Amino acid sequence: MKKVGIVGGGIIGLCSAYYLAKEGYEVAVFDESAMEDGCSYGNAGMIVPSHIIPLAQPGMIAQGMKWMFDSQSPFYVKPRLNTDLLKWGLQFYKHANKSHVERAMPALRDLSLLSKELYQDFAKENNSFFYEEKGLLMLYRTDKVEEEMYHEGKEAERLGLEVNYLSRREVEALETGTKTDVIGGVHYKSDAHLYPQKFMKFIKEELVRLKVEVHQHTTVKDFVFEGNKIAKIGTSKGTFAVDEVVLAAGSWSPSLAKKLNIGISILPGKGYSFTLKDRSQKPSIPSILCEGKVAVTPMNNDIRFGGTMEITHTGDTKINENRLRGIVTSINDFYPDMQIEMPKAEETWFGFRPCTPSGMPIITKDKKIVNLTLATGHAMMGLSLAPATGKIVTEIIAGKTTSVDTKMFQI
Ligand SMILES: Cc1cc2nc3c(=O)[nH]c(=O)nc-3n(C[C@H](O)[C@H](O)[C@H](O)COP(=O)(O)OP(=O)(O)OC[C@H]3O[C@@H](n4cnc5c(N)ncnc54)[C@H](O)[C@@H]3O)c2cc1C
Incomplete structure (x- = not known):
């Protein structure tokens, strides 16, 4: 079974872990915090197509x-x-400018509507x-x-x-x-809307049920490469071997990306x-x-x-x-x-x-590092777009056709 390491346990990391585990991957999430009060907890809880x-x-x-x-x-x-x-x-x-907005609107709508459907499934x-x-x-x-x-x-x-x-x-x-x-x-x-802290509690319980390893208080410090692949994630609590990596570290993504020689604004x-x-x-x-x-x-x-x-x-x-x-x-x-x-x-x-400066989230496989997927930059819509992002991350890693077109979510 392939092992996926997820850097960042906010709503994007946890929703990615959920769909990856459901697809049959062995998943570990690393977060430097106690995972109880970050950006994914105190937000306004709006799901906004x-x-x-x-x-x-x-x-x-x-x-x-x-x-x-x-x-x-x-x-x-x-x-x-x-x-x-x-x-x-x-x-x-x-x-x-107008042409960017014209291209962005249908992409955001499709991602948002997919997310809302997935929230409906969770709520059921x-x-x-x-x-x-x-x-x-x-x-x-x-x-x-x-x-x-x-x-x-x-x-x-x-x-x-x-x-x-x-x-x-x-x-x-x-x-x-x-x-x-x-x-x-x-x-x-x-x-639609929901209570963010309660959703985070719900999804964490789902991850326990799906046997996802969640490492709190574990800072990701560096990465060990084998050729153009990440072989290990180096953390404050030791190194972890991985087959695939998801970078979902919210506002901290650029400093981690730098360690991977990637520029993310x-x-x-x-x-x-x-x-x-x-x-x-x-x-x-x-x-x-x-x-x-x-x-x-x-x-x-x-x-x-x-x-x-x-x-x-x-x-x-x-x-x-x-x-x-x-x-x-x-x-x-x-x-x-x-x-x-x-x-x-x-x-x-x-x-x-x-x-991000484009106002678009980044959900894409990296061009150089073959086993790295980026899922970050959701700005004021991270809660809204999280389930759809998690599903797309899983489809990208599984090599499937994505549920929505992702060309506006690339860097
Ligand atoms: C006031 C306010 C209202 C909002 N209202 C809404 C709303 O109504 N609807 C909506 O859709 N969105 C809303 N948002 C936006 C939403 O909260 C964010 O887009 C979303 O929480 C981002 O999630 P994330 O998982 O990308 O990042 P985060 O939740 O920030 O998670 C990133 C995680 O990475 C971890 N991390 C960082 N560096 C490391 C490292 N080196 N090693 C290990 N872990 C690391 C951090 O500890 C953190 O837990 C609002 C935001 C604010 C501030």
Whole structure:
């Protein structure tokens, strides 16, 4: 039986382990953390076929420049004299055009819809992670954003998604959990959501059942080569012989790729979330508060708010109070009856979204190292795209035709 070593035990690594083990591979996952609080745990839990437009899009550079001078803005690039940042910025600029977006949209849609089907299968087995299909409401308070949302909705409809355009009254009729102060909303019926921590618990239990070895607190340090193949993974707890390797180390993938002599451009997009427990009055439909780019997700009895995207480095673990305040202000503007307080630092979670400059995930076999598959760079959609990524990784390693076309996911 072929042995696969997976570097990184976030949602991408664990979903890859699941489908590989089901295909009959012997799988070991290595993660340097305790695997209980990283980017795959505190995120907003949205499964978003609606998100077909990548971050690299026309207009994003101009918008980003404006936001850079606003301390509470939802998007920010931390200025640094650093070659990785300069290369990333240049690549982002190259991709922020219409033709890239046109090619990206169907690829993201297909990957997302496949993922949603796979989540439905998981939920049928045991919905311990509160998977629900209520769609996603894009709420707005200004005419400018209404126009943008209308345009995005039409693009999504063109690609076959079901979209409803709602007046202020229609939003109020749909969102009965709390009062909304908006001028309207766009409802994507395609979207779903779940409780990320509970899904991670579920998938880990599945991996135990499938006899996958999960090595926590085990840092991957280097790789031993035999010709153009990785023969062993060197870790803080010894070396492990492998037949195949999957690199799924999220925002840390570039430094590991360097050890493999591969250049991958990924920078961490730091974001925050906080979760209010057992609130009786709360929004009932997952929503994005568009002007502030705040994600709002009901998760069983709890409600989670998430937002901000600071392109930074993995050493930047400070919580920026101004940006957190930006999230809180948006919530109180959109939901006037909620009136929530600034969360304390210890109640605030942060995570690093692994952001590629093209806004596309990387899911591909490496061109030079014959037994290496890359599965990383899922940015703000890693939870959404994880089951489909795991399935495709398995198909790539098994030499099968992939379930969706992967040419947009190559480097
Ligand atoms: C505020 C916020 C909200 C979000 N909301 C959503 C959402 O609603 N929907 C959605 O789809 N996505 C969302 N995301 C994005 C999503 O969380 C990420 O895309 C996803 O978690 C990335 O998963 P990953 O497995 O690639 O990386 P990670 O979860 O970061 O996992 C990588 C793992 O690699 C390990 N590692 C690193 N270096 C080493 C090493 N040398 N040796 C061993 N292990 C190593 C790390 O410890 C880590 O556990 C959100 C993110 C944020 C921050």
